[in-house]
Amino acid sequence: MNFNFDIYNFINNLENNCSKVQKKFFSHGEIITTYIEKRNQLCLLVSGNAELIKYDLNGNKVILEHFNPNEVFGEIFYNVSINNELFVQAKTECCVLFLMFDFFNEKCDSNCNFHDTLIKNFPALFLNKIINLNNRIELLTKRSIRDKILTYFNNISILDMSKSFSLPFSLTDLADYLGVDRSAMMRELRSLKEEGFIEKSGNRITLLYK
Amino acid sequence: MNFNFDIYNFINNLENNCSKVQKKFFSHGEIITTYIEKRNQLCLLVSGNAELIKYDLNGNKVILEHFNPNEVFGEIFYNVSINNELFVQAKTECCVLFLMFDFFNEKCDSNCNFHDTLIKNFPALFLNKIINLNNRIELLTKRSIRDKILTYFNNISILDMSKSFSLPFSLTDLADYLGVDRSAMMRELRSLKEEGFIEKSGNRITLLYK
DNA sequence: AATAATCTGTTGCAATTGCAACAGATTATA
């Protein structure tokens, strides 16, 4: 089961004549959706980057997920509760498809190619999401800040297929993504640099080990 | 989209004549499966409890997931890598269905009711898994041991629909599930008791707040 | 171009967490 569906090319090569899908655009900083009531809404990120964010009871920002193109998100994936407001925010220009979960159970009319293609790729989209979430869990179970940083860098390195890469967000956000204090993370980054594990200039990182 | 599929009743009421599904039984402590090569294997827990476990580089046991009946697991959900061995272990008597992911794309023959029913419930199974993983992520992003404990207790309380419940595993395992040191967790449990947030006798917990 | 806002990098100190070790309780095994 390979994930080789590219929603971006797909929607640009195919007329979106499906009445059950809405396409919307967002600019940096805009809220794409809020998880407040169970509407069974599902979103598909076509282009750009977005984040699922919440603030915990201590006022700390928590970046729960970071979304790249082809990834799905939405209320449908959460047990929505009143005292736990989540929202998805665009980090760059974003193109997003909105649909209801029922979309995958019912066709809109006999020859909607758009609808058919999405349904066909439904398992791949979901499987891919589960793999991403499992990756995230493995990262969060790391007990020290150092291990979290190295695990995260390793993931990016594999994704970019290079020992040298730029972080997809600020160091402040990185701390919120790893779920640790920013100053403690900075301290650890410095140690990693001093001990020769990484090179760092700005938000460009180079891994020096193995 | 409600999750009301019950695999246990399903397989007991329906003849399993599907050639593409294997049913196996395991007793406490047995390894159900190991994630070592990408065979696209997917498992469905019919009855019992199981855990997805790994040992990190420091020798700490990590309980990545805890599975109840109706839940799915398997290599298919992971980027399998050599230096990261994961395995699923039965915590009680377990009945497990084994199938390949292709199962959901192809029918075995025209009147295999078993196969059809599983395919029909495929979206619910996957959606449910995603919701569980997101719950897990929210728990792991909690920054203090206290918050992790309270979040976990709260989840169980909601699941059991009661302020009073038994933990599904030992306190040692609970620490491995929360990803924290056991003695530090014990210390925090004692504080929670002393400060009147919880009552605890053995592995039975009662929440005293709100 | 000036101003505001955010981000980076740093530090001292306090609080939390992890580690190691142990005794007693409980559970599994021979």
Add this chain to the structure above:
DNA sequence: TATAATCTGTTGCAATTGCAACAGATTATT
């Protein structure tokens, strides 16, 4: 039933992490 193994509960101490605060750099906004 005796023995072994695991689990619970505890403690002192060391290491890690979080908190608060600040200055300079960078980036956005007017």
